[in-house]
Each structure stands twice: as structure tokens, then as C-alpha cells.
Amino acid sequence: MSNKAARNLFIFGSLFFFVIFLALTFDTMGKLDKRAPVITEEVNAGKMVWHKYDCIGCHTILGNGSYFAPELMKITEKKPKGYLKQFLIDPKSTNARATMPKLGITSEEADKLLAFLDWTSKIDTNGWPPKPILATAAGVGGKELSEGQRLYQSLGCSGCHIINGIGGTTGPELTYIGSKRNRDWLFGHFKDPDKFVPKSAMPKVEAADADIEKLTEYMLSLK
Amino acid sequence: MSIKYESQKIAEYFYTFAVVLFLVQVLVGIIAAAQFIWPDFFILNFNTIRTLHINALVVWILVGLMGATYYVVSEESETELWNLPLVKLQFWATVVAITAVVLGYIWMGLQPQANSPIMGITPLNEGREYIEAPRWADVLIVISVLLFLFINFMTMLKTKKWTGIQGTLIGGLVFLALMYLPGMFYAKSMVKDQFWWWWVVHLWVEGAWEVIAGALLAFMLMKVVGAKREVVEKWMYIEVGFVMFTGILGTGHHYYWIGTPGYWLWVGGIFSSLEPVPLLLMVWDAFRTTRESRNVTNKAGLYYTVAHAIFNFVGAGLWGIIHTLPQVNKWTHGTQITTAHGHLAFYGAYVLLVMSMIYITLPAIRGVKEFNASRAFQSFWWMTISMVFIVLTITGAGMVQVYMERLMGLDYVAIKANYNLWFWIFRAIFGVGFLVGVMIFVIDFFKLGKKPMPSVSAAPEKA
Ligand code: HEM
Ligand code: HEM
Ligand SMILES: [Fe+2]
Numbered sequence: 298m299s300n301k302a303a304r305n306l307f308i309f310g311s312l313f314f315f316v317i318f319l320a321l322t323f324d325t326m327g328k329l330d331k332r333a334p335v336i337t338e339e340v341n342a343g344k345m346v347w348h349k350y351d352c353i354g355c356h357t358i359l360g361n362g363s364y365f366a367p368e369l370m371k372i373t374e375k376k377p378k379g380y381l382k383q384f385l386i387d388p389k390s391t392n393a394r395a396t397m398p399k400l401g402i403t404s405e406e407a408d409k410l411l412a413f414l415d416w417t418s419k420i421d422t423n424g425w426p427p428k429p430i431l432a433t434a435a436g437v438g439g440k441e442l443s444e445g446q447r448l449y450q451s452l453g454c455s456g457c458h459i460i461n462g463i464g465g466t467t468g469p470e471l472t473y474i475g476s477k478r479n480r481d482w483l484f485g486h487f488k489d490p491d492k493f494v495p496k497s498a499m500p501k502v503e504a505a506d507a508d509i510e511k512l513t514e515y516m517l518s519l520k
Numbered sequence: 521m522s523i524k525y526e527s528q529k530i531a532e533y534f535y536t537f538a539v540v541l542f543l544v545q546v547l548v549g550i551i552a553a554a555q556f557i558w559p560d561f562f563i564l565n566f567n568t569i570r571t572l573h574i575n576a577l578v579v580w581i582l583v584g585l586m587g588a589t590y591y592v593v594s595e596e597s598e599t600e601l602w603n604l605p606l607v608k609l610q611f612w613a614t615v616v617a618i619t620a621v622v623l624g625y626i627w628m629g630l631q632p633q634a635n636s637p638i639m640g641i642t643p644l645n646e647g648r649e650y651i652e653a654p655r656w657a658d659v660l661i662v663i664s665v666l667l668f669l670f671i672n673f674m675t676m677l678k679t680k681k682w683t684g685i686q687g688t689l690i691g692g693l694v695f696l697a698l699m700y701l702p703g704m705f706y707a708k709s710m711v712k713d714q715f716w717w718w719w720v721v722h723l724w725v726e727g728a729w730e731v732i733a734g735a736l737l738a739f740m741l742m743k744v745v746g747a748k749r750e751v752v753e754k755w756m757y758i759e760v761g762f763v764m765f766t767g768i769l770g771t772g773h774h775y776y777w778i779g780t781p782g783y784w785l786w787v788g789g790i791f792s793s794l795e796p797v798p799l800l801l802m803v804w805d806a807f808r809t810t811r812e813s814r815n816v817t818n819k820a821g822l823y824y825t826v827a828h829a830i831f832n833f834v835g836a837g838l839w840g841i842i843h844t845l846p847q848v849n850k851w852t853h854g855t856q857i858t859t860a861h862g863h864l865a866f867y868g869a870y871v872l873l874v875m876s877m878i879y880i881t882l883p884a885i886r887g888v889k890e891f892n893a894s895r896a897f898q899s900f901w902w903m904t905i906s907m908v909f910i911v912l913t914i915t916g917a918g919m920v921q922v923y924m925e926r927l928m929g930l931d932y933v934a935i936k937a938n939y940n941l942w943f944w945i946f947r948a949i950f951g952v953g954f955l956v957g958v959m960i961f962v963i964d965f966f967k968l969g970k971k972p973m974p975s976v977s978a979a980p981e982k983a
Binding site for chain 1: 560567628642684712714715757765769774776781784785787858925928929930934937
């Protein structure tokens, strides 16, 4: 191959691939809005707050950003809004071990951020993040889940609590809770955590009394 | 060794600024590493420290490449640079703008409310990774780069030599400048925001910058082992051609999970797994050329050039391909595996590139006949060994994270505080080793040729 041929291959080949890339970009732009909910003024305002405080300097969103703190794309599915709002305004007020700094986020800003994060949680991301296969397998294989275990999963308790090494770190570990608290305490605490622990960041359990009973039963079995 | 044109000396201004920023980058990198162990370690929060770390990195490499370009264009065009005072203006304007941006980051770090939007634009920090620089700074950067391109273009017009090397170099730089623009507008949708953001980040490091690296590699092989122009230029075209053919559509490896259509899994998966091919060609090119020629004029320069080719392939190619297929990336996306790759790729591809250019052109600029290369070798080994261990450590942290968070469903906060703690500690220790290497380099940079040295790396009069 002569130098001139190699040069032409480089120039025209690059242009060729760039044109394909532009065509794909054009097609993608037409499809993006259908793959996510409508962007309201509040969602957009939340995105501005996101940029203002440089949240991406610690967190990832849609998997891109920094790896210092958890991914936030689906956070509003995992944790209740009330708790998240309290956390954003003053992280340590919900959990003394929180290390996210108090950035000065106002109450309105927190609402906007949560509207934005609600929006991101509903984007069609081709199935990302994947469901943890080992955790799913642990639930299916072995023995049947009890009624209480199922409630524990469906009510999202494991977003904040650890049992046998799995779960979130916002609240205390529950692996041995059965030997720490009695039935009345647990039941009452579920109905209204604030009555038992002042300024508790644990959300009230929104379920029928019968279900709360089953949940309490499950807690008592953890010894 | 000596320069042919007086104005080539200007490269040293750019190198000096680059070297100072390199030192700053690594210092703040160590602070960031310490904050993984003690989050409250420093007055500035992690996000500000990280912003300084990655911005210093990108800027010093760009500034270093600017200096190298002025040198190469003057040499290849066989003439003085067009309008030297304007070059100096471009240099000082860049220094002032960068300093202002850095002060802005620190101000915002101390006082987050100072970044409240003014007419919908955040004034100190855009809050987007790598392109945190606020809009007013974007404009200044574009002006500086346009001026830089214009001066080089006018220099080439003086003699109209249009060599392949300088054509490719300028082509890569124009592409670089153009690819800054997609990062300069606001998108209401976070999906579109990230879509265009990757045009800047990916098409820079895996497109424009690799083209520049290919052109400079050809130049360095000519200078340092006296390789024949026709041969190096032909391989250069083939290498940078492949970079573009695979790298442009390879952008798709960032469009798997951000809300983009599913066909990107195919496009990105196929093209990005071919991206290591041109990088391997560059390694082969460096070895073949070196073996063919016996008259090595600058041992340190050659050493860095070959190391650049190798680590470009290992960091970008190997550490890239391990997580580029969608089936793997689904689990590793946004974990410490990405950090490991980012470090080795940037170090191998661009840190070593700028350092090779410095070791090849600085002796000529300083008019040194021979220089003692022992410090160059020492700093190389301190840096390279430390970086390899940082990367292995963080790859380990990434594997633990993928297993525990993505497969078992544990919270990242728990993993970070418990299971990965020792990885953070080792990274910080190796980081100090890296800093030692950088300090040896900085000393060498300022002392090279200033004092007569016992000859180790002999350099004949003409390269
Ligand atoms: C010199 C060239 C390269 C440099 C400097 C580089 C650097 C980086 C950096 C810094 C990131 C992280 C971006 C972020 O902060 O979000 C990244 C991500 C990535 N790179 Fe590279 N890279 C290079 C080449 C390659 C190549 C050749 C491949 C594939 C073969 C590759 C595959 C990837 C992938 C798949 C990701 C996304 C990781 C994730 O999903 O989190 N890179 N690269
Ligand atoms: C020349 C050498 C270096 C280069 C090229 C480099 C490059 C980078 C890049 C591109 C990033 C952002 C992308 C990512 O996290 O994937 C980053 C982040 C970081 N770097 Fe470096 N770095 C270097 C040296 C160091 C050193 C010596 C340390 C300290 C031990 C360090 C510590 C960090 C930390 C802690 C982060 C944040 C990672 C995270 O978000 O998890 N870096 N660096
Ligand atoms: Fe990429």
C-alpha cells in the first residue's frame, strides 16, 4: 500500500464511520423521549440542583460519575421520600454514622431533587442495574419464604437494614433483633417509630395490622 | 542535540506549567485516596478534591500536548513559528483562565451556595464530571484552542510542507477542538446530557487524543532512532485509521444502560472490542522500528516512547476490553473496575506520551549535548510500579464490589467501609510511591542540562 492510499483510507474511512455514527445519533435522539417519563419543570429544577451541588462528584447516576458513594438512579424506589428528604437536608439527623456532608440543601431543593430522582428511576435502561442473582437465588432455592419474610422484602426493609450480611446500612442490623426486643415493642415501633425512638428516621410501616403481626413474628424469629 | 528554530523554545513554557499541574494532580489524588478511609480528612469535600484531580490531569496533558505541537510544527514546517508574541499571549491567557477556574472550584467547595445558578447557569462548577469548568471558562478555552490552532496553521502556510505527521497531528487537534462543543449546552434530560457528555469524554480519549498520540509516536520514532519517514508515516496512517474506525462507533460501549435504544449493545460491543487492535499495532511498530535501528540518540526518550506504546495497550486495550462487552459491563458498570481502567489507561496512553515528548524535546531546547538519564529511569520505575500496584489493588476492590454489591445485593456503603477497606489503604500507600516518582521527575525536569553531568546517556550533536 502506498502512503497516499493509506492516508486516503484513514481520511475517508474516518468520515464514513462518522457519518454512520451521526445517523445512529439522529435515530437515538428521536427515541429517547419515549423511553423516559415526561420532564416536568420540577424535574428539570431538580436536575439543576443536582448540578449546583456537584452530586456527581461523589455519586454515580445511570452508572456514570464517581464511585465514592452509592448509585442514585433508583434510590426513590428503595427508600421512602420522607426519609430521603430528611437525609438530604441533614444526613446525620437520620443516621449518626452518615458521612455525606451537610451541603446546605433547602427543603424546596430536596423536593426538587426527589422529583428528579423519581424521574431517573423510571428510565428504560435495558434492564440495568441487574437484579443481584445470588440474593435472588438464595430466596428461591432452599426453603420457602415465610409470610413475614416476603413482607420484609416487599416493604423494602432490606434497603435500610442488614440481616445475615445482606441489606443497607441506614438502620441498625436486625440479624439478632429477636433477642433484643419483645413483641410489644416491635409491634408498637412499626406502627409509630417516633413513640419509641425520638426523632426516628425509620418510616411508619404502612400495612394492615395482620401483616404487621406477621412481620413482628419474623423479627422475633431472628435470634 | 539542539533546536533548529529559536521559537521552538516556547514549548518549555507549556511543559513547565504541565509539570507543576502534574504534581498538584497527584497530591490531591492522595488526599482523595485518604478520604476513602477517613471521609472528613480534609477541609474540602471529596467531590471538590476529585474535580481538582481529574481536571488537573486533563489540563496538564492538554497543555503538554500544546507545547509539543508547537515544537513539532516548527520542526516539520522547517520554519519559525508564526507570530511568537501571540503564542506567548495564548500561553499566559491559558494559565490565567485555568487558575481562575481552580479558584472557583475551591470557593464552591468551601461555600456550596456560591454556585447557585445565575440566569440558569451555575457560575463556578457545571457539576458534570471532567467538564466541570463553568460556561464562561468553556468559552475562554475554545478561544485559546482556536488561537493555538490558528498559529500552527499559519506556521504551516509559511512553507507549505504538509508532512503526514503534522497533517495528522493538526487533524487530531481539530477533531479534539470540535468534540469539546457537544459538552457546551444544557440538556433538560439526564439521558441526553450523558449522551452528549460521552461525545466529549470518549471521542477525546479514544478518538482525537489517540490520533495525536499516533502522530507523535511517529515523530518520536523518527527523532530517537532515526527511522525512515515513509515507513513510519505509512504505519501511522494505518494505526490512526483503525483508531477512528473502531473508536467512533465504539462510543456505543457507553450507551448500553443510560436510557438509549438496545441496538447500541451490538454496535458498542462489536466495535469497542476491536479498539485494542490499533493499540497493539502501535506496540509492534515501536518494537520493529527500534530493533531495526542501532543509532539510538536519547536512551531516556526511547525508553519512555516504548513504555508509552506498551502501557497504552495494557491500560486502554487490555483493561478496557475486560469490561467492554455488554454481558460483562452489565455487572461492572460504574464500579471500581472502571477506576482501575481509567488510571492505567490515562497513565499509559497520555501521561507517558507527554513525558516521552518532554524527554525527547527538552534536551534539544536546553541545548544539552548529553544528559544523565538515571533520574529519568528512577522516576519511571517509581511511577510505573506504583501505578501497576494501584491498579491491581483497585481491580481487586472492584471485583469484591461486583461480587458483593451486584451479585449478592449488599449496600455499597457497607462494602466500602468494611470489605474494601484494606484495598483503600494499599492504594493510598502506593499513591505515595507514585508521588516519589513524580517528585524525581519534577526535579529532573528543572535540573536537566542546567549542570554538567557525568555522561550516561550519550546524545550526539544531531538527532
Ligand atoms: C487511552 C485510551 C483510554 C482512556 C484514557 C480511557 C479512560 C477511561 C475512563 C477515565 C473511564 C471512566 C469514565 C468515567 O469516569 O465515567 C473509562 C470508561 C470505560 N472505558 Fe476507557 N479509556 C480508554 C480506552 C478504552 C478502550 C480501548 C476500551 C475498550 C476496549 C475502553 C473501555 C471502557 C469502558 C467499557 C468504560 C465504561 C466503564 C463503565 O461502564 O463504568 N476504554 N475509560
Ligand atoms: C498519573 C497518575 C494518575 C492518573 C492518570 C489518574 C487518573 C484518574 C482519573 C481519570 C480519575 C477519574 C476516573 C475514575 O475514577 O475512573 C481518577 C480518580 C481518582 N484518583 Fe487518580 N490518577 C492518577 C494518580 C492517582 C494517585 C497517585 C492517587 C492516589 C493514590 C489517585 C487517586 C484517585 C482517586 C481516589 C480517585 C477517585 C476514584 C473514585 O471515584 O472512586 N490517583 N484518577
Ligand atoms: Fe470509551
